[in-house]
Amino acid sequence: MVGKNRRYDNTEKDATELKNSISGQEPMFVFGMGKTLPLANTCLPMCAQQSISIPDFRYTPCIDQVGVEERAARFTKRSIKKETKLQGLKLALSMIDLTTLEGKDTAGKVQQLCYKAMHPHDALPGLPTVAAICVYPSMVKIAKKALEGSNIKVASVATAFPSGQAPRSVKLQDTKFAVQNGADEVDMVISRGKFLEGEYNFVFDEIAAIKEACGPARLKVILETGELTTYDKVRKASDIALYAGADFIKTSTGKIQPAATMPVTLVMLEAIRDYYYETGIQVGMKPAGGISKSKLALHYLVMLNEVLGADWMNNHWFRFGASSLANDVLMQLAKEETGVYQSGDYFSND
Amino acid sequence: MQLPKKKTPKALKFNATFTYAPAPESKSHVKLQEQYGLFINGKFEKPNSGKYFETINPATEEKLAMVADANAKDVDKAVKAARTAYDKVWSKMPGKERAKYIFRISRMLQEKARELSVLETMDGGKPIRESRDIDIPLAANHFFYYAGWADKLDYAFPNQQPKSLGVAGQIIPWNFPLLMAAWKIAPALATGNTIVLKPAETTPLTALKLAEIIQESGLPEGVVNIITGAGATGAALVQHPGIDKIAFTGSTDVGKLIQRATAGTNKRLTLELGGKAANIIFEDAPLDQAVEGIINGIFFNQGHVCCAGSRLFVQESVYQKVIRKLKDRIETLIVGDPLDKNTDIGAINSKQQLDTIKKYISIGIKEGGEIHESSCAIPKKGFYCRPTLFTNVSQSHRIAREEIFGPVLAIQTFRTDDEVIEKANNTAYGLSAGVWTDKGSKIFNMTSKLRAGVIWANTFNKFDPTSPFGGYKESGFGREGGVQGLSAYLKSF
Incomplete structure (x- = not known):
């Protein structure tokens, strides 16, 4: 034998x-x-x-719910203290896609947010800027101008965000408009309806077409995991997005609950890892929605560190889609500096 | 559409830029005496032998305390105390009264959980995360669970008039010191027996803390006696004619000696011995979760677990994938100071055990196994072993047949269900097994054919007081936990 x-x-x-x-x-x-x-x-x-x-997407790897939730919970048991905490907080700040995606967005609102992106809290010297500003296509030009001279990217949601219920021609036009206006990154949504109908080819082709329309802009593919409901489906959608050419996969629009959770993000990170093992191609990850506290952001960084490792521990490959996280991180950074928590009134709400 | 070209992936880099600052749990609240006597008849007494031995912290090799070495006379004294307590108090006490004491012990364990978990880690070397989240809470749960049975024995065994046995001699191992004490003491008390318990000589301290808790709980004197010592003390306990029942958890070799010694006597016996569990990964398994299960199966408590998943069987079609994932995963395991909250793998329990593990690693290499260790640094002082994988292992290799009791995994491949059932059962042991597949029917097929006392499906090393635990073949006999755990301490008519 x-x-x-x-x-x-x-x-x-x-x-x-x-x-x-x-x-x-x-x-x-x-x-x-x-x-x-x-x-x-x-x-x-x-x-x-x-x-x-x-691969044939009918046969994507299966996920054990209990196992993946247990594993995700283990990351929260890591104790992040002292210099690691400081390093993690600064890293988290630098990974934020500062987001405003509302019907009532105006040029004034976007310009304020852009200033915050470049100057998160000038009272504390030595802070990084955030990674990007995330806006609707109509605001891309304004954001681009406001961020002139900085390294901060402009990300635009597109493809009939957040529902994605529009014909492909509209989605393509939406994408091209954003890119022509200067978007460095495009955050598209997948057609969840088609996905749940089992039309995986449709979803794949659509992502591939949008990727083509993006040209040099990096494509983030939003799976809207809150509507997919099972980890198996999250994994399947991740694989489709990865093989169709996504530069990033992203959990949520922020408009649907639940948004990002640690187990969902873990399933997606593992899909990225398997894709990397298989193809050698690195793809980024963006959990979005529901991450508003520094402590949770640090748990996510621990997870990233232990699933994908050092090559992903930067804002080129990992982002937090969040708006309120920035101020909590700043508050924690100020506490590390001064030893006491400060009132929320000391930090700008934009 | 132009498909992108394949590139060769670089190795994933772990703990390269984001390393965790030390986060040691404080030990200032642990109250230790310099010297511990024997807990007999509700009091700590000096040993008749006059001898003491030291117990050390295996993570630092520093002395923690001196502990009494009980000789045959001390054992006799303890057994007599237990007999008196049985005859005069405990056997006559109604179940609902016994339950009150057991509940009280459970609550006190919970109250002192922090001190106990730190002490467990100091004396045994296991990571604080495990003693804090698993050992101590589970120990308290066992008392809690069996307290509930104390007045319901007639319902557990209807029409059988269950009666207690008398004095139980209990000998426990060093891998889960307090938890094993709870596994033994709780059902014995609930069923109305009195106890002489001997903890392992390398890890006596939490049992002695438990003695203090028992003293404080007001449990009638002599109902639980805790005596410390090495093999000779255990032998004296086994051979004592005043004992009605021996419960032993430990190595198969010692288990055989005990069975010989109790043969031809009226002593009842339960043995929970070694294991060489098969952890079986099918191609349709959730692979990333299976890898977690493999890691938990073999590296939990440094592999000092009798039900550890120490033999891994991977279906050939997913072998390369699983090995790659495993190799990356062990790089993220943090080996070091057991008191650090971030430590995944603590110290090996003793120098002797470390030598045994090293011996098996060199045997594995000599046999032609391909060794893969984590690249992590290990502390210079103390007893440590890196997480180790062996591939290219055959069924006849000693590392695939003998219990190593350390963080060493022997990996084999298989092609068909029948083949893996045959290989998994082809062992002297039969304590536990693991099956990983997304297909329910396959789980039922495997679990009905695997000869092991505990079989986990899509998980591993899950313990619960309500679930019976015990082995087939040389893994022992008798069950601990659940209703079944009561019957080991009862006679019925």
Whole structure:
């Protein structure tokens, strides 16, 4: 049994190596899931690298609810103190997408928020700025101008946010409008209705089309996990978004409860990890909605640190979609500095 | 659509930029005496032997206290005290009165939970997170649960007129010192027996704290006696003619000695011994949660767990994925000061046990196993072992057959359900097993064919006072916990 087993392993390995040495690559995949078109020998000299292959989304990995919730709870048991806390708070601040997504948004409101983004709390020197401002497409131009000269990105929601109930042409136009107005990042919503109907190809194609329309802008794909209801579905939607070309996957619009939770975020981080293992392509994560306290933000950072590690611990690959988190982080930072908690009146509400 | 090119992923980097500052739990509130006597007849007494031995903190190798070494005369005194208490008080007391004392002990354990958990960690080396969140609360829960049964024995065993046995001699191991004391004491008290308990020589302190709690609770004198000592003390207890029942948790070798010693006597016996549990991962399992289960299965309490999932069977189709995830996961385990709230893996319980683990690691390498250890640093002082995985392991390797009782996992692969059932059952032990699959019917098929006392499906190392625990084959006999745990301390007609 012993020898046989080991031989079996070796045989497998040898066969794979043999296959690679002959063809130099896996079969190419054409657009669409599960459909493969072997082109192996036709482009042998040109394609040194393999293209990623798209899995069949009917068979995405399953998630055990009890297990994932237990694991998420374990991260909250880490004790974050002293210099780690200070480092974590500053990191959290730098990862915030300061957000205003209301029907009553005006140029004045957006400009104020942009100033806050650049100057979170000038009374405390040495603070980072937030990562981005997140607004509706109509406000992109205003935000872009207000943030001139800073490194802060402008993210725009698009694709008939938050419901996504519009024809593709409208969504594409929405996206192009945002990008033409200067958006560095586009936060799209997936068609949850189609997803729940099992139209995974539709959802995939739509994300791929929006990605194309984004051009150089980075695409964040909002799954709206509160409407997907199970972790299995969150994982499935994550995989579809990842393989369709998302630069970020994002939990929520903030308009639906529950928004981001730690277990949901963990499921998505694990999907990102599996995608990275498989393709070597790094994708970012943005939990959004419901994270308003520093302590919770630190728990998320611990989770990120222990699931994806150091390469993701920066605002290029991780964001918090939040509006009230910034002031709580600032309050905690001030407390670390002065030793006492200050009144909320000392921090600007924008 | 142009599909992106595959790149070779870089290794994930853990604890590189965001490392956790030390967060040690304070030990200032732990009140320790320099020297502890034997708890006999409600009082701490000097040992007849006049001898004491030291108990150390395995994380620092510093002495914590001196503890009395009971000889045969001390054992005799304790057994006689227990007999007197049984005859005069405890056997006559109505169940509802006994229950009051057991409830009181449970509440006092909860009140002193913080001190007990810190002490448990200091004496045994387990991480404070585990003693705080698992050991101590679970110990209190056992008392709480069995207190409820004390006046309902006739309902637990209808028409059987259950009666207590008399004096129970109980010998417990060093891996869960207070919890094992609770597992033993609570059902024995609820069923109306009196007790002589001997904790392990490396971890006597929480049992002695429990003696103080019992004293404070006003439990009639002599109902619970706690004597300390090494193997000779245990042997004297087993051989004492005044004992009606022996309950032992520990190694299979000692269990066999005890069974020989009690053969031909009227002593009843329950044994909870070693294990070499199979943790089985099917291709349709929730893999990320299964990896957590594997980690929890083998690294919980540094692997000092008789039901540890020390043999991992992975279906070949997901083998590479699981191994990669496991290797990344062990990099995130924090090994070090057990009192630090962030520590995942604390100190090995004793020098002797560390030597045993090291011996098995070198055996594993010699046998051709491929070793993979976490790259973490370990403290210079104290007894520590990095979390260790062995791949390329065969069923006939000693590391896949013998209980290591440390953070060492032997990984094998399988192809079919029948194959893994055969391999999983092909062991001298049969305490526990784990099955990971999303398919319910497969769970039922596996659990009905695996020969193990406890089988977890899509989880591992879950304990509850209401659930019976015990083994098949050389993992022992008798059940602890639940209604079944009562019957080990009762005779019925």
